Amino acid sequence: MKRRMPSFVRTTAFRLTLLSAGLFALSSFLILAFVYAASAGAAMRRTDAVIMDEFAAVERRFEESGIDGVNRYILQRTVGGSDFLYLLINPNGRLLSGNLNGMPDALPNDAGWMDFVYGRAPVDDEADERDSRRARARLVEIGSGYSVFVGVDFEDEDRLIGRLLRAILVASALVIALGIASGVVVSRRFSRRLDAINTVSRTVMGGDLSHRAPRNGSGDELDELSANFNAMLERLEELMQRMRNVGDSIAHDLRSPLTRMRNRMEDALRDDGNRQSRQAALEQALNDSDELLGVFNAILSISRIEAGERRDSFKHFDPAPVVSDMGELYEPVCEDSGHSFGMQVEPNMRVFGDRSLLSQGIANMLDNAIKYTPEGGGIQLRLRRCSDGRAELSVTDTGPGIPEIDRVRVTQRFVRLEKSRNQPGSGLGLSLVKAIADVHGAVLRLDDGAGGVDGHGPGLRIAIIFPTGE
Amino acid sequence: MRILIIEDDREAANYIRKGLKESGHVVDHAADGEEGLAMGRSAEYDILVVDRMLPKLDGLSVIESLRDEGVSSPVLILSALGEVDHRVEGLKAGGDDYLVKPYAFAELLARIEALARRRDPEAVRTKLVVGDMEMDLLARTVVRGGEAILLQPREFRLLEFLMKHSGQVVTRTMLLEKVWDYHFDPQTNVIDVHISRLRSKIDKPFDEALLHTVRGAGYRLQA
Numbered sequence: 001m002k003r004r005m006p007s008f009v010r011t012t013a014f015r016l017t018l019l020s021a022g023l024f025a026l027s028s029f030l031i032l033a034f035v036y037a038a039s040a041g042a043a044m045r046r047t048d049a050v051i052m053d054e055f056a057a058v059e060r061r062f063e064e065s066g067i068d069g070v071n072r073y074i075l076q077r078t079v080g081g082s083d084f085l086y087l088l089i090n091p092n093g094r095l096l097s098g099n100l101n102g103m104p105d106a107l108p109n110d111a112g113w114m115d116f117v118y119g120r121a122p123v124d125d126e127a128d129e130r131d132s133r134r135a136r137a138r139l140v141e142i143g144s145g146y147s148v149f150v151g152v153d154f155e156d157e158d159r160l161i162g163r164l165l166r167a168i169l170v171a172s173a174l175v176i177a178l179g180i181a182s183g184v185v186v187s188r189r190f191s192r193r194l195d196a197i198n199t200v201s202r203t204v205m206g207g208d209l210s211h212r213a214p215r216n217g218s219g220d221e222l223d224e225l226s227a228n229f230n231a232m233l234e235r236l237e238e239l240m241q242r243m244r245n246v247g248d249s250i251a252h253d254l255r256s257p258l259t260r261m262r263n264r265m266e267d268a269l270r271d272d273g274n275r276q277s278r279q280a281a282l283e284q285a286l287n288d289s290d291e292l293l294g295v296f297n298a299i300l301s302i303s304r305i306e307a308g309e310r311r312d313s314f315k316h317f318d319p320a321p322v323v324s325d326m327g328e329l330y331e332p333v334c335e336d337s338g339h340s341f342g343m344q345v346e347p348n349m350r351v352f353g354d355r356s357l358l359s360q361g362i363a364n365m366l367d368n369a370i371k372y373t374p375e376g377g378g379i380q381l382r383l384r385r386c387s388d389g390r391a392e393l394s395v396t397d398t399g400p401g402i403p404e405i406d407r408v409r410v411t412q413r414f415v416r417l418e419k420s421r422n423q424p425g426s427g428l429g430l431s432l433v434k435a436i437a438d439v440h441g442a443v444l445r446l447d448d449g450a451g452g453v454d455g456h457g458p459g460l461r462i463a464i465i466f467p468t469g470e
Numbered sequence: 471m472r473i474l475i476i477e478d479d480r481e482a483a484n485y486i487r488k489g490l491k492e493s494g495h496v497v498d499h500a501a502d503g504e505e506g507l508a509m510g511r512s513a514e515y516d517i518l519v520v521d522r523m524l525p526k527l528d529g530l531s532v533i534e535s536l537r538d539e540g541v542s543s544p545v546l547i548l549s550a551l552g553e554v555d556h557r558v559e560g561l562k563a564g565g566d567d568y569l570v571k572p573y574a575f576a577e578l579l580a581r582i583e584a585l586a587r588r589r590d591p592e593a594v595r596t597k598l599v600v601g602d603m604e605m606d607l608l609a610r611t612v613v614r615g616g617e618a619i620l621l622q623p624r625e626f627r628l629l630e631f632l633m634k635h636s637g638q639v640v641t642r643t644m645l646l647e648k649v650w651d652y653h654f655d656p657q658t659n660v661i662d663v664h665i666s667r668l669r670s671k672i673d674k675p676f677d678e679a680l681l682h683t684v685r686g687a688g689y690r691l692q693a
Contacts, residue, residue: 283686293572294655297552301654304553313555328624329650333663356554360654367657429657 011194014187021179025172032168039164043157047136048113054084054150055140062142070148071097083153085118085135091145103149104137112138114151134158193222197229209237254292261288298428301360305435310354319391319466320347322355323383326362330381334366338375345383349391351466353440358393361436364429365395365462372460373399380450391466396449400457407446433462442466471516471586472496476506476532477548478524486519489575490582503527510536515543517582522549522560530563537564544585548573554653576687580639587635598633601680601693603672605633614672624649625668632681632691641688665689 061069067088074086078099087098095102106116117132137151196214203211212233213226261284268281304310327343334341351358362381369379377398386392402410410430437444442464449459473495477483480501487497498515500506503524510518510532518536522529533545544566549556552570560568567581598605603614610626612619621629628649632640642661646652665681673679682690 290574294657297655310553310555325650329652329660329664330658332667333658333660336663336666354554356653359652363652363654363656370658 011187011191013190014183017183017186018180021176021183024179025175028175029168029172032171036161036165036168040161043154043161044136047152047154047157051136051138051150051152055138055148058148058150059142062146067096067144067146070142070146074098083156085137085149085151085153087149089147089149098149100149100151103139108139114138120153190222197222197226201229204233204236209233209240254295257288257291261285261292264288295428298432302428302432302435305357305432305439308439310357311439314353316350316352317355318347319349319351319358319383319393320345322358323362323381323393326359326366327381330363330366330370334370334379337370339370339373340378342378342380343382344380346385349383349385351391351440353466357436357439361433361464362393362395364433368429368433368462369395369397369399369460373397377459378450386465388468390468392463393466394461394463396459396461398449398457398459401448401460402446410446430462433464437464440464440466471582472498472514473517473519473582474498474500474506474509474513474515475519476500476503476510476524476529477519477521478502479521482521485575486578489579493579503529503532507532507535510541510543511539516586518543518545519578519582520545520547520565522547522551522556530560530565533564546578546581546585552653557653574687576639576684577641577643580641580644580688583638584635584640584644587638598630598636600633600636600691601678602676603633603680603693605630612672615676617675619671621668621671625664625671628664628668629672632689636691636693639684639687639690644688 058070058073061073065072071088074088074097077084078086082099085098085100087100087103088096089103090096100118104114104116104118106114108114114137115134116137117134119132133153133155135151135153135155137149139147139149141147193214193216200211200213212230215223215226215230217223264281264284268278268285271277271281323345324343327341327345331341331343366379366381373379379398380394380396382392382394382396384392384394434444445461445463445465447461447463449461473490475483475486475490475497477486477499478501483499483501487499490497498509498513500509504526506520506524507527518533520529520533524532529547529549533547536545545564547560547565547568548571549560549568550571557568566585569578569581596607598607603612605612607630612621612626612629628645631645631649642659643655645661645665646655665683669679669681673681678693680691680693682692684690
């Protein structure tokens with residue numbers, strides 16, 4: 001699968017950072033919008049209050065000194081420029097005084113307020129001073145047909161609020177930009193590390209199992225991912241290696257009997273006329289194929305046991321009768337093959353497992369002992385309670401034993417020590433015992449046996465130690 | 471005997487058929503489960519040999535259906551599945567014996583003949599007789615030519631099985647399964663050793679041997 005390195009935009013880290021930046025921007029925008037709405041509303045209400053105060057002042061003048069008083073008051077208030085806007089209108093609609101050129105043509109709203117734009121010559125030398133300014137006003141009749149129009153210029157406040165609005169927008173944009181930028185940075189870092197892992201996994205898929213994901217030792221989740229990934233590769237490599245070994249062993253162990261069988265058949269075909277030798281060759285070939293089938297059956301058995309199919313039918317039982325029965329079956333065999341046989345069985349223990357598997361395991365242990373112990377040697381079958389209460393089943397012989405360094409290896413499939421290569425057998429006996437021990441959760445121990453006397457080897461002691469408890 | 475083989479593998483079926491015909495049996499063959507069920511229903515067979523895995527209808531279902539319909543002929547199941555659970559399933563479905571593939575023909579023949587013998591009306595026998603040897607099943611004693619033979623309990627059971635199947639070939643696997651109840655093959659020939667012990671007790675002191683070795687197959691107890 002050829003795929004280009006994903007660009008950072010597609011990475012999860014980037015998307016997450018972007019999402020959080022977006023949410024942050026949205027929430028800050030909402031907060032600022034609320035601030036804006038609140039402050040703009042407050043400014044408007046204040047303007048209205050100022051205008052109403054001014055009306056009250058005008059009406060007071062009118063009561064005290066009539067229309068002339070009002071006129072004077074307005075002149076006084078507007079001289080030298082003011083944020084207040086006034087118009088004094090007589091009953092005929094003529095303008096008597098004020099600092100506006102005329103009534104604005106805006107219509108009052110339901111509450112009587114008029115929002116409008118008026119022109120004002122630049123007062124200061126501020127170049128950017130606008131000509132048109134925003135204002136709010138109200139027309140009130142003060143008596144005797146006279147009306148007063150009072151307004152407030154709120155252009156300055158408006159501009160302030162405008163600046164606030166712009167600041168809010170800029171801030172929001174900045175938050176988003178920062179979010180994107182941090183998303184890029186975080187996702188780049190993140191994806192660089194992930195890419196390293198991806199590269200390794202692609203190399204491994206390509207068949208090279210020796211690569212490992214880099215670790216930075218920080219113990220963070222990516223580091224842990226790398227560690228687990230590496231552990232997985234370790235296991236994979238081990239399994240591959242074991243499979244290769246099994247493959248090699250199968251090739252080795254099956255090839256020789258197959259070749260033998262083939263040669264015999266070929267011989268028999270060439271050997272025209274001699275019926276007797278042909279018969280013998282056929283019988284030999286039959287034996288060879290039985291041996292091969294035995295190997296296959298053993299492989300199959302081990303796989304089934306290792307798969308744990310039987311675990312569902314496990315029961316608690318006393319192993320003593322199982323061991324005694326097996327001892328009884330093998331005792332004459334041992335004696336016929338010139339071995340002394342001893343059996344010690346301690347009753348009333350409990351193991352959790354499968355009787356038939358246990359029998360098979362004992363049979364394999366005894367077969368193994370008979371095969372490797374020279375004539376005149378001794379074989380001992382024993383079931384005892386360990387000091388910690390665990391049940392221990394053991395077979396001890398006086399054969400050549402197994403050197404300590406080989407002890408783990410012999411329980412692997414097909415492993416036969418070089419010196420026993422020429423002996424018949426599948427090399428699966430002890431692996432079957434190991435598989436049976438494993439499926440029972442038991443420990444398989446190999447030790448030196450009771451030998452070392454009369455020119456015998458150190459002997460071998462194979463023990464299965466069952467777990468305690470129910 | 472009239473034997474029905476239900477087996478989809480033509481070559482295996484021909485191999486069995488040829489061998490059984492040579493032993494003097496009449497053999498019919500069905501190549502799938504449905505055909506086998508139809509044939510098993512329509513005719514009276516002395517023995518049915520049924521492969522467990524069959525096209526259209528699996529072997530166990532065939533046996534269950536036949537048993538439901540009252541067919542009581544002994545059934546030998548052939549299977550590549552040899553675990554204890556599989557055997558139990560097979561026997562539960564109505565099979566009488568279970569043989570794991572691959573097998574030697576001698577094994578198959580011995581089992582078929584043992585199954586056929588079982589059909590004979592076998593009243594509760596308390597005495598088995600082969601030649602001048604008598605076994606009393608109640609008193610648990612064996613006498614040959616007027617002389618009592620002392621046997622261990624397991625030797626007694628071994629001889630009992632051989633006497634019940636006297637005149638027939640009994641294989642080592644059959645003995646291991648029926649006398650010891652073990653369903654695996656030990657690498658050492660344990661059965662041969664036990665047979666030779668038994669032989670030294672029942673045959674050695676006498677002129678005529680009753681327990682014969684059948685080359686390539688097993689043993690036969692015969693006067």
